[in-house]
Amino acid sequence: MALRIPRALYDQLRQHGEATYPHECCGVLVGEFDEAGGKVVKAAVQCGNTRTDSPQNRYHIAPSELVRIQREALLAGQDIVGFYHSHPDHPAQWSSTDLDEAHWTGCSYVITSVEKGRAVLTNSFLLLGEEGEKRLEDELYELSAE
Amino acid sequence: MPIKVLIPTPLRPYAGKQSVIEVSAQTVGEALSDLAAQHPDLRKHLFSEEGKLRSFVNVYLNNENIRYLSENATPVKETDILSIVPSVAGGR
Numbered sequence: 534m535a536l537r538i539p540r541a542l543y544d545q546l547r548q549h550g551e552a553t554y555p556h557e558c559c560g561v562l563v564g565e566f567d568e569a570g571g572k573v574v575k576a577a578v579q580c581g582n583t584r585t586d587s588p589q590n591r592y593h594i595a596p597s598e599l600v601r602i603q604r605e606a607l608l609a610g611q612d613i614v615g616f617y618h619s620h621p622d623h624p625a626q627w628s629s630t631d632l633d634e635a636h637w638t639g640c641s642y643v644i645t646s647v648e649k650g651r652a653v654l655t656n657s658f659l660l661l662g663e664e665g666e667k668r669l670e671d672e673l674y675e676l677s678a679e
Numbered sequence: 680m681p682i683k684v685l686i687p688t689p690l691r692p693y694a695g696k697q698s699v700i701e702v703s704a705q706t707v708g709e710a711l712s713d714l715a716a717q718h719p720d721l722r723k724h725l726f727s728e729e730g731k732l733r734s735f736v737n738v739y740l741n742n743e744n745i746r747y748l749s750e751n752a753t754p755v756k757e758t759d760i761l762s763i764v765p766s767v768a769g770g771r
Contacts, residue, residue, distance in 0.1 A: 591770035596737040636765035
């Protein structure tokens with residue numbers, strides 16, 4: 534399985550999308566890469582959406598938050614393994630903007646559709662390739678008890 | 680002097696799979712140059728063909744974006760930590 538998320542964190546990131554509706558939520562998935570190339574999520578860190586000019590259809594995480602989260606993850610022997618955001622009243626499918634703005638190759642980009650304030654579908658996509666020829670591919674995920 | 684550079688997940692394959700690399704530098708520019716000299720494969724992921732930091736690559740000296748300091752001319756000291764973080768954004 535490519536991405537393993539504890540059920541409680543999965544619920545947490547979906548609830549984040551409901552809480553910020555009709556705006557997009559966003560956050561960072563911290564965890565570990567396993568030897569098989571899979572990822573285990575240990576924490577879902579909520580971030581603020583700095584795109585206050587268009588929060589209903591855009592998100593941006595302040596680099597200063599990424600710096601802090603990356604530093605704390607490394608100190609804990611963990612890594613940034615992915616990110617999540619919501620699509621208010623829009624499918625849980627990556628957009629051209631999502632691909633253009635994705636730069637963390639090997640990481641997961643988890644998207645939750647939130648319809649009329651309720652989280653509906655959550656999908657994960659894996660960023661592969663290099664700039665200029667990068668792509669997002671469907672990624673299987675598994676919910677774990679812990 | 681030696682300072683530590685934190686390497687983000689996507690750049691590790693080009694940095695010997697290391698998450699922290701020690702470089703020798705007096706300024707941010709020297710630190711990035713030494714980093715690229717140690718790991719030449721990193722260069723095109725950090726810099727444009729004109730040699731400028733790519734627009735989506737953020738470099739922080741401790742908690743400050745170098746774009747709001749003196750960029751490459753920003754002096755560094757031994758206890759400093761340089762963090763590289765590609766941007767995270769998108770939307771439907």
